[in-house]
Amino acid sequence: MIAYILFKIKKYKTILPTTIVTSILTLIFIYVFGVGFSQQYIPEVAIVDDDRTVTSTAIIKQLMENKNYSFREENYDIAKKSLEGKKIVGIVYFDRGFEQSLTAGQCKVTLYKNGVNIEIINLENSLKQYISDAVSDNSFPGEAARYLKVDENTIRSQFEENRTGYVTYQVESGFYEKEGASFNMFKNSFAGFILFFSMFTIMFGIGSIVEEKEVYVWQRQMVSPLSTATILFGDLFSNFVVSMLQMTAVILLSKALFHIEWGGSTLAVLLVLGAYVLAGTALGLFVTCFVKTQQQLGAILPTIIVSTSMIGGTMWPREVMNNAILLNISNLLPQRWAMKGLLEVIMYNGEVKDVVLPILYLLIITAVLMLASLKPYRRVA
Amino acid sequence: MLLLIWKDVKNIISDKRILTVILMMPIILMSILGFSLRDVFSDEGSGVQHFEIAVVKEYDHDSEIIRYRELLDSMNIDLADAMPDPEEIFFNDFLGNTQLLQMMSYTIVDRARGEKLLAEDKISALIILPENFIFNTMMNFTFSRNKVTLEVVKNSDSQTAAGVVEQIMGQFSNMMNRVVVRRITLLPYLMDADNLSDIPMEELLFPSEEAELSLAVKEVSGKESWNSFQYYAVAMMAMFTLYAAGFGGRALIEEKDKFTLQRLKVAGKNLELTVLSNFCRVAIIVILQSIIMIAYSLLVLGVDFGNLSNMVLPVLANAISISTLGMLISVITLVSGSYAFANVFEYGIVNLMALVGGSFIPIQILPKVLQTAHLYSISGISLDLFLNAIAGEPLSAHIPYLVNLLIMDLLFAGCAWIILIVKKRKGGVLV
Numbered sequence: 001m002i003a004y005i006l007f008k009i010k011k012y013k014t015i016l017p018t019t020i021v022t023s024i025l026t027l028i029f030i031y032v033f034g035v036g037f038s039q040q041y042i043p044e045v046a047i048v049d050d051d052r053t054v055t056s057t058a059i060i061k062q063l064m065e066n067k068n069y070s071f072r073e074e075n076y077d078i079a080k081k082s083l084e085g086k087k088i089v090g091i092v093y094f095d096r097g098f099e100q101s102l103t104a105g106q107c108k109v110t111l112y113k114n115g116v117n118i119e120i121i122n123l124e125n126s127l128k129q130y131i132s133d134a135v136s137d138n139s140f141p142g143e144a145a146r147y148l149k150v151d152e153n154t155i156r157s158q159f160e161e162n163r164t165g166y167v168t169y170q171v172e173s174g175f176y177e178k179e180g181a182s183f184n185m186f187k188n189s190f191a192g193f194i195l196f197f198s199m200f201t202i203m204f205g206i207g208s209i210v211e212e213k214e215v216y217v218w219q220r221q222m223v224s225p226l227s228t229a230t231i232l233f234g235d236l237f238s239n240f241v242v243s244m245l246q247m248t249a250v251i252l253l254s255k256a257l258f259h260i261e262w263g264g265s266t267l268a269v270l271l272v273l274g275a276y277v278l279a280g281t282a283l284g285l286f287v288t289c290f291v292k293t294q295q296q297l298g299a300i301l302p303t304i305i306v307s308t309s310m311i312g313g314t315m316w317p318r319e320v321m322n323n324a325i326l327l328n329i330s331n332l333l334p335q336r337w338a339m340k341g342l343l344e345v346i347m348y349n350g351e352v353k354d355v356v357l358p359i360l361y362l363l364i365i366t367a368v369l370m371l372a373s374l375k376p377y378r379r380v381a
Numbered sequence: 382m383l384l385l386i387w388k389d390v391k392n393i394i395s396d397k398r399i400l401t402v403i404l405m406m407p408i409i410l411m412s413i414l415g416f417s418l419r420d421v422f423s424d425e426g427s428g429v430q431h432f433e434i435a436v437v438k439e440y441d442h443d444s445e446i447i448r449y450r451e452l453l454d455s456m457n458i459d460l461a462d463a464m465p466d467p468e469e470i471f472f473n474d475f476l477g478n479t480q481l482l483q484m485m486s487y488t489i490v491d492r493a494r495g496e497k498l499l500a501e502d503k504i505s506a507l508i509i510l511p512e513n514f515i516f517n518t519m520m521n522f523t524f525s526r527n528k529v530t531l532e533v534v535k536n537s538d539s540q541t542a543a544g545v546v547e548q549i550m551g552q553f554s555n556m557m558n559r560v561v562v563r564r565i566t567l568l569p570y571l572m573d574a575d576n577l578s579d580i581p582m583e584e585l586l587f588p589s590e591e592a593e594l595s596l597a598v599k600e601v602s603g604k605e606s607w608n609s610f611q612y613y614a615v616a617m618m619a620m621f622t623l624y625a626a627g628f629g630g631r632a633l634i635e636e637k638d639k640f641t642l643q644r645l646k647v648a649g650k651n652l653e654l655t656v657l658s659n660f661c662r663v664a665i666i667v668i669l670q671s672i673i674m675i676a677y678s679l680l681v682l683g684v685d686f687g688n689l690s691n692m693v694l695p696v697l698a699n700a701i702s703i704s705t706l707g708m709l710i711s712v713i714t715l716v717s718g719s720y721a722f723a724n725v726f727e728y729g730i731v732n733l734m735a736l737v738g739g740s741f742i743p744i745q746i747l748p749k750v751l752q753t754a755h756l757y758s759i760s761g762i763s764l765d766l767f768l769n770a771i772a773g774e775p776l777s778a779h780i781p782y783l784v785n786l787l788i789m790d791l792l793f794a795g796c797a798w799i800i801l802i803v804k805k806r807k808g809g810v811l812v
Contacts (some may be wrong), residue, residue, distance in 0.1 A: 025729040037550035169554040200728035299402040
């Protein structure tokens with residue numbers, strides 16, 4: 001058994017260049033998601049005021065105070081050019097007659113966009129609220145002055161002063177049993193893409209079995225005194241060793257080169273990734289039961305990896321999926337549990353104890369897939 | 382040449398497994414995309430499924446109301462009845478809002494039960510209304526300014542829904558702050574007012590929408606743009622057709638391993654013809670995949686492609702570029718004598734191209750450097766072409782993208798040709 005494992009590990013030197021290239025690609029992805037997104041990004045939005053009334057000016061002043069977007073006032077032509085060049089995410093346009101439209105119970109505001117992106121969707125959702133608040137606050141001094149029979153401007157200036165100075169109600173939020181942790185979309189994407197791309201590397205390693213099948217080495221092994229379980233375990237273990245070495249190198253390099261924050265415990269990260277490599281390898285072994293050529297493997301692997309990664313929650317949160325069948329299937333996939341485990345550590349600063357359950361599920365998946373692979377291979381033998 | 386192409390087509394048809402995978406792959410992935418994310422992509426969808434939350438009342442409603450009334454009575458202020466009950470504001474007006482109820486349901490629990498529900502993943506978030514919430518809020522409505530901290534305990538397994546709850550509570554807190562600011566502004570005048578009962582306090586304090594806010598959303602180009610569903614339908618198409626290049630990349634070396642290339646040479650067919658035939662094979666696969674993906678998205682998922690004839694040119698341009706890339710990969714793989722390059726391409730470079738091309742995440746939110754790289758990726762340019770076609774852009778709008786693709790095609794084909802020539806001079810490819 002040990003000799004077989006050593007033999008398999010030695011064979012990996014033939015795919016060393018591929019392993020190095022895939023590691024470099026993984027580092028590029030880590031750079032993109034870890035470093036590229038680390039600078040805080042505040043979307044820029046232009047405001048065009050063609051109404052030029054007291055009301056529109058007051059509302060624009062309030063919009064400018066918003067910290068989620070960087071609003072700036074521009075004329076329409078310049079703003080349009082910026083939007084077409086995708087330098088800004090949108091234009092908030094106050095049309096002529098905006099102030100008048102308010103008295104008629106309407107509100108003439110247009111949001112110009114250029115295609116669809118996440119910022120414009122968020123802006124569209126929040127802009128109504130911002131403008132609605134601004135319109136309401138703008139009319140408050142006038143109403144108050146009317147009922148209290150005092151000067152509107154005095155109330156307005158006091159209201160403006162108070163508006164920026166008082167915070168009485170506040171919301172504190174945190175994750176249950178994860179003190180100090182906060183959700184970070186980019187860490188989420190980062191974890192998802194690491195798992196997605198590493199699955200290609202893992203599957204690629206185990207795909208060497210198909211090559212052995214094509215040259216009948218595999219069949220000869222099957223009729224040798226080695227048991228099917230020994231052969232499968234040997235393949236699993238050797239791929240595990242090589243993939244883990246690769247993953248560890250990637251983690252250490254990303255820490256050294258890009259100062260990437262891998263969260264709470266590096267050991268916990270390695271344990272999750274180790275269990276993931278095992279499960280991925282077992283999945284690869286299972287797939288190789290049903291393919292005979294490299295062409296078939298090349299055609300089927302992307303489908304399996306991309307679809308399981310989608311359902312497993314590496315590309316978007318599982319909770320947004322509205323299909324019960326897909327949600328149940330996702331619980332059977334390595335990506336789902338690896339994602340959970342990895343996020344526990346890198347997002348919520350988890351320790352080894354926090355990743356025990358995901359690792360357990362990954363090991364169960366490994367065992368089930370290994371057992372499922374035994375029968376078809378015995379049939380080949 | 383035609384016979385060679387026919388041989389390659391028959392080759393694909395004869396391997397039922399490959400044929401099934403090539404044709405089924407787009408359908409499986411589009412189905413997953415469509416059925417799992419339909420709500421996220423629809424205009425009406427919130428992006429989150431209906432979810433459960435729990436609310437903990439750490440205050441004692443009745444005793445806090447009594448305390449407030451007693452305090453006002455002791456100060457001879459007759460405002461207690463003019464103010465609304467904060468519990469009604471929170472549960473009836475705010476959480477009872479029809480839109481919110483469509484998105485989430487809530488139950489009132491104690492803290493221990495709430496934490497148990499969180500631990501069991503039965504709720505997405507727990508809202509904790511603190512002790513003295515009623516008293517402090519009533520005081521804030523009249524003359525005081527007492528800090529109120531509302532707590533949201535989120536479930537890390539329901540990040541999106543928990544984020545929505547956090548946002549909703551932020552809106553509540555914002556609304557309450559605005560009430561306090563209005564009250565602080567009015568207070569000096571209220572003290573001097575002759576008859577407080579004539580002043581509609583609730584109307585003045587509670588911000589109401591003055592006007593029916595109609596936010597028109599328009600494309601800056603003046604034309605209808607694509608929606609998220611259309612975007613991802615073509616983004617997946619741009620990505621998955623790339624795998625055909627990897628498939629084509631392995632074809633020649635496999636033929637060499639099976640001695641088909643050698644037999645073709647003996648039959649008088651030179652290698653360049655076989656490479657061109659492989660180019661056609663990949664193009665046929667890409668066109669077939671594109672037709673299947675468009676038909677499936679259109680008929681089953683209801684994606685609107687606008688005028689379908691607009692898609693013909695982008696599909697053909699994409700097919701030619703991917704086939705040229707496949708040709709280059711097949712030559713490198715053949716010359717190197719190992720599947721390594723085709724594997725690296727398929728398992729690594731395709732994904733990089735897809736990321737840069739905007740197939741995973743819309744390009745606008747990627748770092749600037751990748752946004753520039755987008756213009757040098759086949760999938761990125763093809764995606765732009767597909768989106769232009771959906772938006773009904775005229776042919777002139779396609780030209781810069783087509784020129785970009787053409788330059789890439791020439792580059793890939795030129796490289797493939799040079800590699801073949803060099804290798805032939807060094808002693809041939811088939812040895």
